[in-house]
Amino acid sequence: MLYELCENNGIGYRKCGKLIAATDENNIEELEKLLEKGKENGIEGLGILSRQEVKKLEPEVEVKAALFSTSTGIVDSYGLMKYFLSKAKDNGVEVAYNSKVVGIEKVANKYKVTIQYPNEDFSFLTRILINSAGLNSDKIAELAGVDIDKAGYRLHYCKGEYFSIAKHKFIKKLIYPIPEPKSGGHGIHVGFNLEGRLRLGPNARWVDKVDHKIDESQKQDFYNSAKAFLPSLQYEDLEPDFVGIRPKLQSPEEENVKDFVIRNEYDKDLGEMINLIGIESPGLTASPAIAKYVKNMVDEIF
Numbered sequence: 001m002l003y004e005l006c007e008n009n010g011i012g013y014r015k016c017g018k019l020i021a022a023t024d025e026n027n028i029e030e031l032e033k034l035l036e037k038g039k040e041n042g043i044e045g046l047g048i049l050s051r052q053e054v055k056k057l058e059p060e061v062e063v064k065a066a067l068f069s070t071s072t073g074i075v076d077s078y079g080l081m082k083y084f085l086s087k088a089k090d091n092g093v094e095v096a097y098n099s100k101v102v103g104i105e106k107v108a109n110k111y112k113v114t115i116q117y118p119n120e121d122f123s124f125l126t127r128i129l130i131n132s133a134g135l136n137s138d139k140i141a142e143l144a145g146v147d148i149d150k151a152g153y154r155l156h157y158c159k160g161e162y163f164s165i166a167k168h169k170f171i172k173k174l175i176y177p178i179p180e181p182k183s184g185g186h187g188i189h190v191g192f193n194l195e196g197r198l199r200l201g202p203n204a205r206w207v208d209k210v211d212h213k214i215d216e217s218q219k220q221d222f223y224n225s226a227k228a229f230l231p232s233l234q235y236e237d238l239e240p241d242f243v244g245i246r247p248k249l250q251s252p253e254e255e256n257v258k259d260f261v262i263r264n265e266y267d268k269d270l271g272e273m274i275n276l277i278g279i280e281s282p283g284l285t286a287s288p289a290i291a292k293y294v295k296n297m298v299d300e301i302f
């Protein structure tokens with residue numbers, strides 16, 4: 001859906017493909033498992049490549065074998081956001097910037113939402129409340145009366161830092177290590193933007209609070225992870241870049257990855273509240289599909 005949306009609306013993207021690298025013979029079995037899982041999920045254009053086949057595609061990359069996904073790509077995320085904003089405005093949406101939801105109260109069959117605004121607070125009434133507050137989505141659900149521990153909505157934060165690679169390298173495909181689901185991320189990988197600026201990341205570090213400071217002492221870890229499949233990488237090439245925080249439904253102690261939640265809470269005697277909780281990756285890629293899914297839920301209410 002995202003490729004189609006980008007193509008039809010002039011949003012920058014590139015179907016560059018992705019390699020998941022096995023740097024050890026023992027990991028090739030993992031690639032086969034990923035291949036099977038991908039096929040089960042209906043992903044087309046997957047295949048395992050030998051070291052020589054990878055070398056032909058990416059001469060700077062050193063692996064024993066790799067899983068090649070031809071359908072993976074990158075998108076101009078800012079261009080996509082701008083498109084969503086202008087489309088929403090065309091459809092009559094009003095955006096309230098610098099406005100914090102601080103109260104949600106059930107009034108008859110509606111919700112009264114109280115907003116803290118720099119100059120004065122205000123409130124509005126709505127029959128349907130959609131909560132897509134990202135890192136605060138659990139708190140918003142709690143404000144509306146959801147027992148977030150019972151519902152399993154309490155969020156845990158997992159920081160993802162990026163380092164840019166200062167020197168240009170001729171890498172045309174995203175290069176990922178084999179994922180370790182328990183780590184909270186997909187492993188530090190080589191990515192790039194549409195202009196070809198290379199970066200490494202994100203890592204995955206569980207944190208107690210949200211802060212967007214980059215910890216430069218992580219540089220060695222980034223270097224070691226990527227050096228395994230990019231031998232020409234030099235430590236000095238890495239520079240701190242940016243940080244994002246993932247809202248996770250599973251805690252660091254939990255083994256299994258928990259998928260995000262999109263749910264109408266009417267059965268909790270709460271009225272028509274649609275909660276989107278723990279929307280982490282691939283929330284951006286899936287955003288048109290999530291929007292359609294939520295729209296269908298709203299249509300069912302009317």
Ligand SMILES: Cc1cc2nc3c(=O)[nH]c(=O)nc-3n(C[C@H](O)[C@H](O)[C@H](O)COP(=O)(O)OP(=O)(O)OC[C@H]3O[C@@H](n4cnc5c(N)ncnc54)[C@H](O)[C@@H]3O)c2cc1C
Nearest residue numbers: 100101133134136160244245246279280281282283284285
């Ligand atoms: C490191 C990292 C890498 C990622 N990589 C990918 C990737 O490769 N592919 C992919 O598809 N996705 C990726 N994602 C995930 C993707 O970025 C998210 O899924 C997506 O941005 C979630 O969008 P959202 O609108 O649900 O939440 P957000 O973008 O967090 O938006 C929530 C909004 O709610 C507002 N808000 C919060 N609290 C309140 C309040 N009390 N009152 C009023 N407003 C409030 C916030 O200000 C914000 O504007 C990545 C995320 C991270 C952190």
